[in-house]
Amino acid sequence: MSEPRHTAPLSVLVGALNAIRSAIVPAIAVAFSGIGGSGRILVALGVGVAAIVIGSAISYVGWRRLTYTVGAADIRVESGILGRAARSVPYERIQDVSLEAKLLPRLLGLVAVKFETGAGAGEDISLQYLTAAEGERLRRLVRERRDEEQAAAAPTDCEAASPTAEEDEGEVLFTLPPRRLLTFGLFEFSLAVFAVLGGALQYVDNFTGINIWNVALWRDFLEERGVDWMTLDARLQALGALTGLLGLVIIGFATGIARTVTREWDFVLTRSARGFRRRRGLFTRTDVVMPVHRVQALEIGTGLLRYRFGWHGLSFVSLAQDAGDASHVVAPFARMEEIAPIVAAAGFRLPDAATHWHRASRNYLVDRIVIETAIPLLATIPAAILAPFGVALIPLGLAVLLAGANLYAWEFRRHAIDETQVYTSHGFLSPQQQVATRLKLHSVEIAQGPIARWRGYATIHLGLAGGTFAMHGVPIEEARAVRRAVLATIAATDFSRLDTPPAAEVQALSSAQSGFSSNFAAT
Template sequence: MNDEAVALGPPERLHPLSLLSSLGASLRGMWGLFAAGGYFAVQGNWLLLTVTAALFAIFSVGAAVLRWRRFAFRVGAREIRVDSGLLSQTHRSIPFDRIQDVTVEQGPLARALGLARVRFETGGSAGTKEDGSLAAIPLQRAEEIRDLVRASRGLAAAPAVGQITEEEQPVFAMDLRRVLLAGVFNFSLAVLGGLVGLTQTFGDALNFDPFRRRFWEGLFAPGTPLGDFFLAHQVAAITAGALTLILIGLGTGLLRTVLREHGFRLDRTAVGLRRRRGLLTLTDVVLPARRTQAAIIATGPVRERFGWSTLKLQSLAKEEAGKGDHVVAPLAQEAEIAAVLGAIGWPAPRGPQWRRVSSAYVAAFAAALAPFALIAAANLAFQPAVGTAGLAILAILLAVRVLAWRRYAFALDGDRLLVRSGWWRRRLKILPLRNIQSVDYQQMFLDRWFGAANILIGVAGGGMSGHGIKALPAGTARDIRDHLLSRFT
């Protein structure tokens, strides 16, 4: 046995439960095969349906088993090595000193079996996903690996997953009532998008596609029961349809929020914040304070009226979905947000001197809409209803822009830049000047026309798309750029 094998330790395999995740990935990639099977079933061609099922079993189940058999990992004193691959074998080494974040997750079945998933993120994935993961290993082994990585970096071991010391006061927590309230505010019609995808895949085979006009024309044709009822009770039918959409949106928001935020608890640790949440999938993440690049306080006109906001921290550590924005307070009052910010050493904004942006923010937008307004106005002579609807939509867009401009402002608050924006999606961004990596001065065609300019600000892990100040007077934009860049010299 060579020194490398001794240093790395014996090879370990994943639990057979990891085969389920492999099969799930295979299922997501074989919609065409399912559509073909559904078509053969409707046509009564059972021979081809049997052949299709056999092909799925051979290529999906067989490949998943072979991948599981070829997957192994070794844990050493300073690194983890993952060996995988069927025809092309990969031996990937992940040094402990390059691992920036370790996350332990448990789904409902994994909790029942005492298993967990471990995710590693080093920054080598360019922020798109984690660099490596162990899909299903014993929970005790997952905690040992997490503690080993933390110990190698001089950090204290985290408590075991699911062990919450009640006598320790959390920085922030949400009971079931608060979670349900957050679900109401998270109104969503995303389920309709999923239904559109399903009908696009299986609609023709099943002869059922409610997103096509002919489907409803057949249901509500004169002489049909639904058609006669709609003609006799038009107001009631329209009201029932609107209420159905509202109930779908509320139900979707409640379901998504309860599944994600149930049991939400945020605790202070020696290095930052520890967040635990999830009903079916329990996630346990530690967010180092020193890796936090920016804070975002998000709200809306309805939520703000009742004093509710959401706090996100933009960090170099990536979220489960590959994003750098970590929600650390899904629904909180101002004092609770101040407490969370204080836990990482960031004071909450207190009465900054706000400076409004230029009216070019509205004027340039109106100029961009002008061609569409002319088309809609010209269409009044040929299709009055379409032209009127187009002008109404443009007027609403312009009104929303005006309301957003009235809120858009920025402030230099000591060693931080504050940017307040949006009317419907209201945001307050807190950017410590020490975290700013780059500053760009930008002028588009319409900006030059109105004497305005934009400032684009880049922070580590956030790119250039998320932060900046739009529609500043050109001279003010240059002064702000020079002030921010002076921090680098």
């Protein structure tokens, strides 16, 4: 158990295949550029082969030199081809263990195992690659070790005594069937593909010397084929524009669906005694486990359009990172009724009819409008005097739009506080909400700029592990009351006891509610 081990030998193959993949582009580049004259194909082949050989060799030596040790108190990884680096992570510091299988390793039955410690980006230990069975075994082992330690620290913890064998298949909380996935994809309309396409064209441009932005070139191309540029009448041109627009829309939807399907394919969120487990992905399949007590706050997001159709997304804020994202998506596209049980399982409560929402100060709204419209309004004056009639309407219209946007954004700028939780909401025409437990906050700051001080409102920043939580435009007296209340809760419990909430609170949290949209409508 405690002797140093190597990762799976097949990872060398993955490294070699990756080397081939990264050798292709430079080889093609050499082949198309003028380097080497007539022998450039040979040069290209040489470059490619060299890249593959070197990449494979590095991959092999790296594999030979990397060992990991599963010790009694920690996991140690020693690596380095020239130097030697040893890193140790104690079990109690491991937030969760995630398994990730990209397309290539997945075909070979391998996974990348990552130990999340909540340290900054890139500082986590990652083992690339282990066999899927070994990864699974390691994860179970880490969890058992952690539980043992917790059980030793708190012998009364009955949860730690439950058998670990049944942990894999817990209660299924949320899935995304293909039909739902398709609807989700439609809302993810994206034209990002054009940015990629533009970049690719630029690449072609540089390497082939064909300037694709040259209009004359295309006109010549058409004329060569007997199309008279001038005879294309207005109707035909309009038809062309319409076709182009339609194509744009179709491509946008197709991109959205393709991206969503590859990312969220076969999305399954389960809940077992140990915590939440999420599996998703078509080509890159990820498997993430989050212990329930590590959930610091909830984020309920939605979009301008999907909000109108009643769709929302739920994420957990926790210390561990999720593919570069600060929060873990646990239900990307769901109805509020589906989100409610997940929220309840995490020990939170959704805002309901009893939640007393407070709006941001009216002064805050006025100031925001004044500040944001000041520049366009100032631009209107010289435009009205100097420019031809009508030009002044552009900045004026912009100012009106900004004022309107602020009015609508104010609609959802609210905050609330109750016995155990704090809530905030913001967003333009659709609410983005955050819910945090008062107990798991770390500090409270009341911040005021000069205008805010003069007009009597403030921003409350609450210290949240793994995320930020702010209430904007809160009237100053109210801000102080919120701070007093939150601090009374925080100071009552020490950090070291955060993971074991008092029993009374657990009971209070177990009743979940839904339908905050109607609550919004009511106010």
